[in-house]
Amino acid sequence: MVELPQSVDEALALLQKGDYVADRSLATALYLALSLKRPLFVEGEAGVGKTEIAKVLSKTLKRRLVRLQCYEGLDVASAVYEWNYAGQMVEIRLAEAAGETDRQAIEHGIFSERFLIKRPLLQALEPEPSGPPVLLIDEIDRTDEPFEAYLLEVLSDFQITIPEIGTMKAKDPPIVIVTSNRTREVHDALKRRCFYYWVEYPDAERELAILAVKAPHAPAALSAEIVGFVQKLREVDLFKLPGVAETIDWAEALSQLNCMALNPDTINDTLGTLLKYQDDIAKIQGSEASRILGQVKAELTAAGD
Amino acid sequence: MTDNRQVGREMPGRLAENIMHFGRLLRAAGLPVGTGKALDAVQAVTTAGITRRDDFYWTLHAVFVNRRDQRDMFDQAFHVFWRNPAILERMMSLLLPTMRGEEALAEGPALSRRVAEALRPPDLVDATGESVEPDEIALDAAMTWSGDEVLRSKDFEDMSSGETREALSVIRRMHLPLMRTPTRRFQSDPTGRVADMRATLRAALRSGSDFIPLQWRRRRTRHPPLVVLCDISGSMDRYVRMLLHFLHAVTNDRDRVNTFLFGTRLTNVTRHLRHKDVDAALAKVGQAVEDWAGGTRIGHCLHAFNSEWSRRVLGQGAVVLLISDGLDREDGRELGGEMERLHKSCRKLIWLNPLLRYERFEPRSLGVRAILPHVDEFRPVHNLESLADLAQALGSEGPRRPEPMARWREAAA
Numbered sequence: 001m002v003e004l005p006q007s008v009d010e011a012l013a014l015l016q017k018g019d020y021v022a023d024r025s026l027a028t029a030l031y032l033a034l035s036l037k038r039p040l041f042v043e044g045e046a047g048v049g050k051t052e053i054a055k056v057l058s059k060t061l062k063r064r065l066v067r068l069q070c071y072e073g074l075d076v077a078s079a080v081y082e083w084n085y086a087g088q089m090v091e092i093r094l095a096e097a098a099g100e101t102d103r104q105a106i107e108h109g110i111f112s113e114r115f116l117i118k119r120p121l122l123q124a125l126e127p128e129p130s131g132p133p134v135l136l137i138d139e140i141d142r143t144d145e146p147f148e149a150y151l152l153e154v155l156s157d158f159q160i161t162i163p164e165i166g167t168m169k170a171k172d173p174p175i176v177i178v179t180s181n182r183t184r185e186v187h188d189a190l191k192r193r194c195f196y197y198w199v200e201y202p203d204a205e206r207e208l209a210i211l212a213v214k215a216p217h218a219p220a221a222l223s224a225e226i227v228g229f230v231q232k233l234r235e236v237d238l239f240k241l242p243g244v245a246e247t248i249d250w251a252e253a254l255s256q257l258n259c260m261a262l263n264p265d266t267i268n269d270t271l272g273t274l275l276k277y278q279d280d281i282a283k284i285q286g287s288e289a290s291r292i293l294g295q296v297k298a299e300l301t302a303a304g305d
Numbered sequence: 306m307t308d309n310r311q312v313g314r315e316m317p318g319r320l321a322e323n324i325m326h327f328g329r330l331l332r333a334a335g336l337p338v339g340t341g342k343a344l345d346a347v348q349a350v351t352t353a354g355i356t357r358r359d360d361f362y363w364t365l366h367a368v369f370v371n372r373r374d375q376r377d378m379f380d381q382a383f384h385v386f387w388r389n390p391a392i393l394e395r396m397m398s399l400l401l402p403t404m405r406g407e408e409a410l411a412e413g414p415a416l417s418r419r420v421a422e423a424l425r426p427p428d429l430v431d432a433t434g435e436s437v438e439p440d441e442i443a444l445d446a447a448m449t450w451s452g453d454e455v456l457r458s459k460d461f462e463d464m465s466s467g468e469t470r471e472a473l474s475v476i477r478r479m480h481l482p483l484m485r486t487p488t489r490r491f492q493s494d495p496t497g498r499v500a501d502m503r504a505t506l507r508a509a510l511r512s513g514s515d516f517i518p519l520q521w522r523r524r525r526t527r528h529p530p531l532v533v534l535c536d537i538s539g540s541m542d543r544y545v546r547m548l549l550h551f552l553h554a555v556t557n558d559r560d561r562v563n564t565f566l567f568g569t570r571l572t573n574v575t576r577h578l579r580h581k582d583v584d585a586a587l588a589k590v591g592q593a594v595e596d597w598a599g600g601t602r603i604g605h606c607l608h609a610f611n612s613e614w615s616r617r618v619l620g621q622g623a624v625v626l627l628i629s630d631g632l633d634r635e636d637g638r639e640l641g642g643e644m645e646r647l648h649k650s651c652r653k654l655i656w657l658n659p660l661l662r663y664e665r666f667e668p669r670s671l672g673v674r675a676i677l678p679h680v681d682e683f684r685p686v687h688n689l690e691s692l693a694d695l696a697q698a699l700g701s702e703g704p705r706r707p708e709p710m711a712r713w714r715e716a717a718a
């Protein structure tokens with residue numbers, strides 16, 4: 001079993017080991033969550049690497065990753081547990097055929113763990129040989145308030161109550177990462193039980209480091225131009241600013257096209273990987289893209305001299 | 306590191322005391338910080354240690370901050386309270402730091418008003434909080450544009466008049482039966498069409514006979530979220546008081562209502578309107594909004610809404626009420642595009658325009674012509690009757706392309 005980090009520096013090193021280029025601030029929040037055994041609530045724009053945190057943790061700590069993707073109307077049957085109805089019915093028939101008449105015994109038999117289908121939340125509470133799993137509750141803002149309220153019991157006491165059986169409690173609480181895109185404000189009662197972290201867009205230096213790790217095929221000069229361009233783009237008034245995921249996609253796309261340096265034509269052709277709204281593309285395509293590119297090139301030359 | 310942990314354990318009193326004071330400062334500045342949070346913070350600081358200033362900052366940040374917009378407040382409070390790096394050093398050598406608040410007050414403008422007020426002794430706050438604004442005589446700007454951006458807080462007392470009191474009490478009791486839409490959840494229902502297996506098996510055991518009585522369930526329904534965008538510019542002035550009472554009644558009637566006011570800038574007043582007492586709620590709104598009865602920049606405000614709020618409040622198929630006379634100071638520039646985006650991000654967009662009370666209203670102004678192509682319904686809102694009609698309109702999904710809308714669009718084209 002891989003040891004949990006014992007200090008902020010170790011938490012930072014752990015993230016780096018998993019190819020995650022992180023701020024020290026994130027490492028601090030993560031270290032607190034890990035050592036005080038509380039969930040980490042990560043919020044930020046789409047594509048800044050929120051989900052990645054959980055994946056990296058699972059990889060570097062060698063724990064199982066249990067992922068619960070949230071959506072509107074997510075209910076107990078698909079998130080926590082469900083009964084195996086077909087199996088239960090067969091069991092009733094068998095009991096009757098065998099002449100079993102004690103109804104309590106039958107009830108006890110069919111509502112037992114044997115017929116319980118475990119869904120992610122319940123799975124996350126089970127002991128594992130490699131240590132408690134990493135539970136990723138992804139995009140919690142997509143579910144509705146009733147489910148959020150249900151999570152309160154799970155996230156504060158790491159226990160789940162099944163009316164027919166009783167309360168199931170985790171011996172060792174799982175490592176919980178909750179992410180939100182803020183399409184809805186999540187209630188304070190839930191956030192209060194977690195450590196909070198807001199993931200910013202990275203600055204140029206860090207984004208360059210991320211590209212070096214995540215898109216190693218892109219030439220260094222191209223990466224510098226890409227980062228410069230994206231950083232400038234984030235200052236423009238767009239509906240959806242490009243995230244780190246888009247930057248990586250773009251770098252990959254450009255290196256696939258054997259592009260050694262940015263030029264206005266390639267930008268116009270590949271802008272779709274970077275911007276996802278037609279209005280935004282129309283705003284940047286053409287003269288605006290050339291203008292930004294000119295600025296970026298000028299700055300890079302100035303920095304190179 | 307371990308040294309510091311021991312410091313935390315040996316001298317929890319001093320450290321805890323200062324963190325508690327810091328928590329109180331944050332609470333006074335408006336962050337939801339309770340005793341539980343302060344305890345968490347002490348525990349977190351003890352765990353993370355205080356060898357580095359930035360670690361200390363992010364440790365407290367992880368505990369005290371819950372939302373993105375609290376970060377600035379926290380940042381300022383942190384730098385004011387733990388301002389002198391020497392304080393930290395002294396704390397590490399087990400000395401009690403002194404509050405630096407008084408000094409910081411002198412710095413003035415850069416400091417957020419809320420942090421500054423929170424640092425002030427309470428009697429001072431009272432004195433400034435009740436500072437009396439000089440009365441201004443408002444120009445009746447109905448049916449005109451007012452060119453200047455009038456940034457002032459308007460006193461609600463001045464807006465009151467005796468004859469509207471009865472109407473207001475009717476509004477207060479008003480109830481909006483918003484249509485219900487199916488969700489993905491189920492509830493048991495004997496007339497439902499889907500078998501409820503869990504209930505069926507329980508019933509089978511209960512009856513204990515040879516057959517298994519099927520139990521049924523159906524989709525649960527729920528009303529969609531409601532988002533209200535209300536124009537409070539000069540030309541809307543005479544309706545605003547009535548509308549605010551209406552908005553208060555709607556907001557407190559159910560969950561998932563978000564209310565925004567706009568004139569020259571957009572203000573989210575949802576939290577202020579949640580106050581049960583209508584007068585207290587409106588007083589809070591009065592303090593929060595700065596552009597009463599000024600000009601209108603509908604396009605600009607809708608742009609602000611679309612880029613900052615739409616993804617957060619329109620997520621689950623919201624119904625949008627736009628209350629405005631459509632008289633735009635900027636001649637409807639950028640308004641068309643923003644209306645189109647708004648229309649495409651919601652379930653239904655209803656435009657309420659008080660000018661429709663005039664029988665021969667024609668969509669002549671550029672603002673009105675920019676808005677009309679992008680709304681699902683166009684209704685008057687000037688008296689109690691029209692509000693009651695609105696209740697009916699919200700109660701049903703309505704035809705996909707209502708007949709009168711085609712007529713309006715034709716007139717606007």
